[in-house]
Amino acid sequence: MVVVQVGEDEVDRLFQALADATRRDIVSRVLVAEYTVSGLAEQYAMSFAAVQKHVAVLERASLVTKEKRGREQIVRGRVDAVQRARRLLDEYEHIWRQRIDRIGDLLAEDASDQD
Amino acid sequence: MVVVQVGEDEVDRLFQALADATRRDIVSRVLVAEYTVSGLAEQYAMSFAAVQKHVAVLERASLVTKEKRGREQIVRGRVDAVQRARRLLDEYEHIWRQRIDRIGDLLAEDASDQD
DNA sequence: CTGAACTACAACCATACGGTTGTACGTTAC
DNA sequence: GTAACGTACAACCGTATGGTTGTAGTTCAG
Numbered sequence: 001m002v003v004v005q006v007g008e009d010e011v012d013r014l015f016q017a018l019a020d021a022t023r024r025d026i027v028s029r030v031l032v033a034e035y036t037v038s039g040l041a042e043q044y045a046m047s048f049a050a051v052q053k054h055v056a057v058l059e060r061a062s063l064v065t066k067e068k069r070g071r072e073q074i075v076r077g078r079v080d081a082v083q084r085a086r087r088l089l090d091e092y093e094h095i096w097r098q099r100i101d102r103i104g105d106l107l108a109e110d111a112s113d114q115d
Numbered sequence: 116m117v118v119v120q121v122g123e124d125e126v127d128r129l130f131q132a133l134a135d136a137t138r139r140d141i142v143s144r145v146l147v148a149e150y151t152v153s154g155l156a157e158q159y160a161m162s163f164a165a166v167q168k169h170v171a172v173l174e175r176a177s178l179v180t181k182e183k184r185g186r187e188q189i190v191r192g193r194v195d196a197v198q199r200a201r202r203l204l205d206e207y208e209h210i211w212r213q214r215i216d217r218i219g220d221l222l223a224e225d226a227s228d229q230d
Numbered sequence: 231c232t233g234a235a236c237t238a239c240a241a242c243c244a245t246a247c248g249g250t251t252g253t254a255c256g257t258t259a260c
Numbered sequence: 261g262t263a264a265c266g267t268a269c270a271a272c273c274g275t276a277t278g279g280t281t282g283t284a285g286t287t288c289a290g
Contacts, residue, residue, distance in 0.1 A: 008136040008139075009136075011136070011139070012134050012135065012136060013134075014134075015130045015131070015133040015134035016130070016131070016134035016277095018130040018134075019127050019128075019129075019130035019131035019133075019134055020127065020277095020278085021123040021124075021126070021127060022278095024123075024126070027207060028207060028210055031207060031210050031211045031214060032210055032211075032213070032214050032217075033214070036236075036237095037236075037237065038235080038236060038237080046278090046279070046280090047279075047280060047281080048236090048237085049238090049239085049279085049280075049281080049282095050278070050279055050280075052237075052238075052239090053277090053278075053279085054278090057277095068237095070236090070286095070287065070288075071235070071236050071237075071286060071287035071288060072235090072236055072237080072287090073236080073237065073238095077207075077211065079207070079208060079211040082204050082207045082208055082211070083204075083208060085204050086201055086204035086205060086208070089197050089198075089200050089201035089204065090201060092142060092143060092146060092192075092194070092197045093194060093197055093198060093201070095143055095146050095147055096146045096147075096192065096194040096197070098147070099146060099147045099148070102147075135247095135248085137248095151266075151267095152266075152267065153265085153266055153267080161248090161249070161250090162249075162250060162251080163266090163267085164249085164250075164251080164252095164267095164268090164269085165248070165249055165250075167267075167268075167269090168247090168248075168249085169248090172247095183267095185257065185258075185266090186256065186257035186258060186265065186266050186267075187257090187265090187266055187267080188266075188267065188268095
């Protein structure tokens with residue numbers, strides 16, 4: 001089977017983390033440069049705690065890492081998680097291509113294929 | 116800029132739709148073959164209405180289409196939506212590569228680059 | 231040492247989500 | 261025409277989500 005062998009709930013967390021504009025913006029920022037949590041919070045019109053929660057969601061989804069440096073916490077983006085998400089979508093496209101191939105097969109053979 | 120020009124809430128819907136294992140399974144099925152809604156519902160240990168809701172979420176995210184045929188509704192996967200999601204993630208990787216390039220620049224030049 | 235800065239976390243609120251059951255309506259079959 | 265099928269949708273429930281404020285613990289500066 002072509003089904004990916006990553007934990008389903010892990011994938012859930014990945015896409016769920018990406019399903020918020022603020023979080024996607026955070027990801028694109030921390031992929032470019034390092035930010036402290038408060039440095040990120042300054043960028044958005046919401047409370048510090050709200051941004052803190054967003055970062056926590058991203059961390060649980062492995063999209064960012066936090067590293068304590070003195071009294072501040074450095075946030076960095078993890079491109080490998082992004083790549084994994086992209087690869088999952090690649091698989092869907094691959095499945096779809098097989099469908100196209102199968103249509104070709106059906107046209108070539110008899111139409112007696114059901115399951 | 117490399118920033119994609121798709122509505123943010125549209126992207127929200129896309130990733131949010133993908134953030135559920137049942138919905139991802141539906142997508143992979145309807146990318147391979149056509150299903151009726153009740154045909155899909157048979158595949159899962161949940162009520163028909165629950166599956167119906169999942170399909171509605173996928174439809175709102177443009178990941179599937181529904182086409183009425185007689186008394187049944189045919190569900191098909193839209194690979195273009197999958198591709199768009201994949202392309203969004205591609206951009207994140209691209210941003211990340213630019214960061215790598217920038218690090219190279221900093222090493223080559225003087226370290227007087229801040230913003 | 232004291233105060234300010236950075237973070238963590240709990241409590242709370244409104245809303246959305248995933249699931250259920252029940253009802254209603256168009257379509258097919260007999 | 262009637263019964264069964266496929267679908268749509270509303271109402272409801274428990275829980276998760278995204279936001280807030282408030283409190284408390286570390287760490288840095290003076």
